[in-house]
Amino acid sequence: MFAFLNIELIRARAADIRREVGALRAYAKMPEGAFADDPEKVRAARYGLIVVVEAAAASGTRSLAPRATR
DSSP states (O other), X not given: OOTTSOHHXXXXXXXXXXXXXXXXXXXXXXXXXXXXXXXXXXXXXXXXXXXXXXXXXXXXHHHHHHHHTO
């Protein structure tokens, strides 16, 4: 039924999302000042959000696009 899905790609992107969300949760537990005063942590959090969005988009686009061309 779902033979067109690239399961390995979806699993890999899901792992990327889980990893980055874990890091973002750790930042969320920090006192706001400690986080905001550390430019490296702010940059890392921004990058983590980008990774999550791109991984979610890639898993949907690359998995479902072949189906749309049929």
